[in-house]
Amino acid sequence: MGKTIKLKKGFNINIMGKPQKTLANDFTARTFAIKPTDFKGIAPIPKMLVQVGEEVKAGTPLFFDKKNPDIKYVAPVSGEIAEIKRGEKRAIIEVIILADNNIQFRPIEKVAINQIGREELVQHMMSNGCWPFLTQRPYGIIADPQEVPKAIFISGFDTSPLAPDYNFAVVGQKEYLQTGIDVLSILSGGKVHLSLNGNTQNPSELTSLSKVDIHSVSGPHPAGNVGVQIHHIDPINKGDIVWTIRLQDVIALGRVYKDGQYNTERFISLGGPPVKNAQHFKTYIGASIENMVKNNLKDDHVRYIDGSVLSGTKMEPTGHLGFYENQISVIEEGDKHEMFGWIWSSYPRPSASKAFFSSLFGGKNQEFNVNTNTHGEKRALVVTGQYEKVVPMDLHPMQLIKSIMFGDLDQMEGLGIYEVLEEDLALCEFVCTSKNPVQKVLRDGLDMMREQG
Amino acid sequence: MQALRNFLDSIEPAFKKNKFLHTVYDGFDTFLFAPKETTQGPGVHIRDGIDLKRTMVLVVLALQACLLFGMWNVGHQHYTALGLYPGLGEALFTKFSYGLLQMLPIIIVTHLVGLGIEFFFAAQKGHPIEEGFLVSAMLIPLIMPPDIPLWILSLAIAFAVIIAKEAFGGTGMNILNIALTARVFIFFAYPTEISGDTCWVAYDYNFLHKLFGMEGGTLQALGMAAVPEGGWISRVVDGFSGATPLGLAAKGGWDAVANATLPNGTAQYSLSNMFFGIIPGSIGETSKPAILIGLGMLIMSGIASWRIMLSMLAGAVVTGLLFNVIGGNAFMAVPFYYHLIIGSFLFAMVYMATDPVTAAQTQTGKLIYGFMIGVIGMIVRVLNPAYPEGWMLAILFLNVFAPTIDYFIYQRNIQRRLKRA
Structure with a gap:
């Protein structure tokens, strides 16, 4: 039986341009890309298996990491390799595919999952491209095939600003979800956990799944973060390893084992104040956003974000969706001076503090037009208790960040660094009065811990 | 623009x-101008509207009621001592002007010395100027006696900013509250300037008063030809004492406070006089309504921790009640609620104990920290014969202990995490 978890701490940033529960008509992306930089823990120059000009099918291996040659990273669609983009020190940053009009799938050898052993299943997943769906905590890296995780966690909803609606995306996917869960239950050394939004009515596609513990989690963001859910369901202790997988990747995994096709079709949301028609798009992993945003913006001095405004990555208007991202956010650039802006704000802005008239009297439903301005400069940490209010975990985020700053590994471990990834403390960075780079510091800390092994 | x-x-x-x-x-x-700087990533793309400038300036704004009232009260006490305009509504403008001109040099010197040092250190380190001192520079004048010599004030501020703040790494790194460090410096280095019965009322006229002819005005009103030989303090009317209730209580028990009268025969330390702050004392901390206005602003905006305030109040009340029960002497028998309106309790609770840098940082730690301040402050105030007021010392004492309190809270968290494995 699942748990019912009610979280109070956290903060919902109410941004204009929320994606509507509609699906864009006739949307197709021309190019798709797989970015080796999305996979944490692999070397910057993977071994390429394809060349520019080569034809690939959906599921054709593109490259692998030399340390783990069995794990293949595959093409999400069929078409021609258009470009292999390199960045600094010749690191490969993007493998771009010019997609066919009709996607062709590389046939995957069918296996009966209830008849093969775990070992065989792991081998199969590594070769067919499904393995990178699995992320390992601590550290948020590609799952290590040598390990058996104590549990696998799936978050069934996303609470981040402008997030896609998974309840909308899973409609009609019941069988694939169940097959995906079946596969995961073989991989997991313990249980498979799925958390559903306790604030809404969830579809039967999710509530009727078997071989999985279904939990109800409610509260403001980051209640939908799998890290927060793990903390309340079965926390990560020293030496523990858990895996996580995103809900739409479970569907893709199910399709591989049910249909024998690497079919990553999924819903992506596009949202933000400058977006004319904020809604969902049906596409595959790595889609170019060009056709989503073209003629769909009210303004062109904007920032395109692969992911959420809290922990996504800046991208070009012709860029491609990240491997693990389900949303594209567009917001105004805020590179403008504001006279006496620190005391007299010339436009309403979201704040978790109560130091603005809008946050005192604006009401819960006030939506904000946000921009990228920092609204102040970086300062020493002065205000206390602020981070704690937005992290619904038994954790002292400010002290954890400080222990990373002064490099105290014992304290980092003791205060729970294994339990968090950047996205879990992203709100701390947002609310920080002193404008500190919390997520970057946390990543430094995680890297430090990983190096120490 | x-x-x-x-x-x-x-x-x-x-x-x-x-x-x-x-x-x-x-x-x-x-x-x-708020800078045009944008988020660069990796990390958040949008930032909360709040920043340190706004936070600090809101605290400064929350202090304005205390400042304005303090200006009037400095003037009112001055003229009362000289036997002029005893009515509260009388000569409002004159009293306010006297206080304003008395305080202007104090405020200006505080900013010049403190910000000067801050600017210097910021330039040396190549850092932008941190806003922390803006609050300290507003607090310091308010906790000083109204006739504090400016050179002593300058020394105290230099000491506080250099030794208590910059030596520890600047804003956010200090162990001790800056404003209280400045005050405690004077308290131990120049005790006669900040304790006793004569320092709590400004008797003399400074160069600004003279420039605006205020001294002449008083001479005229009193029908005198020249400034008295022993200074204006020698001209104080019979029956006026500038002793604070705590000074009186420490010496003569509570009876001395209850019996203190003004020249016109009314009680000097009636409950209402003490509540409204029409009494001698440090410039900004006498008026409880003014402090409560600030308290409201700080709680509403969420800038000051209500946990610290509430637990400090609880600590003081519990200790006060305990003294009442024991009742060893007249001072111990003073009803506990009197303690909340005499002296600087409320000001210390709202503005000093809540300094986030020097207070405990954990939510539970804040409760312990505040409570302990309440207890220790009362002990110093009532039981210690040497120091009439306890909050400054209690807060500084707990400032030193705050990291230890937090240490135990963190340790408990670490133990919990180990245990569940």
Whole structure:
């Protein structure tokens, strides 16, 4: 039986341009890309298996990491390799595919999952491209095939600003979800956990799944973060390893084992104040956003974000969706001076503090037009208790960040660094009065811990 | 507005040549215009509207009621001592002007010395100027006796900013509350200036008063030809004492407070006089309504921790009740609620104990920290014969202990995490 978890701490940033529960008509992306930089823990120059000009099918291996040659990273669609983009020190940053009009799938050898052993299943997943769906905590890296995780966690909803609606995306996917869960239950050394939004009515596609513990989690963001859910369901202790997988990747995994096709079709949301028609798009992993945003913006001095405004990555208007991202956010650039802006704000802005008239009297439903301005400069940490209010975990985020700053590994471990990834403390960075780079510091800390092994 | 912006941009290169000048330029530039800096990532793309400037300035604004009332009260006490305008509504403008002119040099010197040192250190370190001192610079004048000599004030501020703050790494790194460090410096180095019966009322006229003819006005009103030989303090009317209730209570028990009268025969320390703050004392901390206005602003805006305030109140009340029960002497028998309106309890609770840098940082730690301040402050106030008031010392004491309190809270969290494995 699942748990019912009610979280109070956290903060919902109410941004204009929320994606509507509609699906864009006739949307197709021309190019798709797989970015080796999305996979944490692999070397910057993977071994390429394809060349520019080569034809690939959906599921054709593109490259692998030399340390783990069995794990293949595959093409999400069929078409021609258009470009292999390199960045600094010749690191490969993007493998771009010019997609066919009709996607062709590389046939995957069918296996009966209830008849093969775990070992065989792991081998199969590594070769067919499904393995990178699995992320390992601590550290948020590609799952290590040598390990058996104590549990696998799936978050069934996303609470981040402008997030896609998974309840909308899973409609009609019941069988694939169940097959995906079946596969995961073989991989997991313990249980498979799925958390559903306790604030809404969830579809039967999710509530009727078997071989999985279904939990109800409610509260403001980051209640939908799998890290927060793990903390309340079965926390990560020293030496523990858990895996996580995103809900739409479970569907893709199910399709591989049910249909024998690497079919990553999924819903992506596009949202933000400058977006004319904020809604969902049906596409595959790595889609170019060009056709989503073209003629769909009210303004062109904007920032395109692969992911959420809290922990996504800046991208070009012709860029491609990240491997693990389900949303594209567009917001105004805020590179403008504001006279006496620190005391007299010339436009309403979201704040978790109560130091603005809008946050005192604006009401819960006030939506904000946000921009990228920092609204102040970086300062020493002065205000206390602020981070704690937005992290619904038994954790002292400010002290954890400080222990990373002064490099105290014992304290980092003791205060729970294994339990968090950047996205879990992203709100701390947002609310920080002193404008500190919390997520970057946390990543430094995680890297430090990983190096120490 | 755009013209001003363009002007600032055009003069920046000239200031860039010198480290100190550029720090000053940057300080004023960011004061006039919030910077156009944007988020760069990796990390968040949007930031909360709040920043340290706004936070600090809201605290400064929350202190304005205390400041304004303090100005009037400084004047009122001055003229009361000289036997002039005893009515509360009388000579409002004169009293306020006296207080304003008495305080202007104090406020200006505080900012010049403190900010000067801050600017210097910021330039040395190549850092932007941190806003922390803006609050300290507002607090310091309010916790000083009204006739504090400016040179002593300057020394105290230099001591506090250099030793208590910059030596520890600047804003956010200090162990001790800056304003209280400045005050405690005077308390131990120049005790006669900040304790006793005569320092809590401004008797004399400074150069500004003279410039605006206020001394002449008083001479005229009193029908005198020249300033008395022993200074104005020698001209104090019979029956006026500038002793504070705590000074009286420490010496003569509570009876001395209850029996203190003003020249016109009314009680000097009636409940209402003490509540409204029409009594001698440090400049900004006498008026409880003014402090409560600030308290409201700080709680509403969420800037000051209600946990610290509430637990400090609880600590003081519990200790006060305990003293009442024991009742060893007249002072111990003073009803506990009197303690909340006499002396600087409320001011210390709202503005001093809540300093986030020097207080405990954990939510539970804040409760312990506040409660302990309440207990220790009362012990110093009531039981210690040497120090009439306890909050300054209690807060500084707990400032030192705050990291230890937090340490145990963190340790408990670490133990919990180990246990569940």
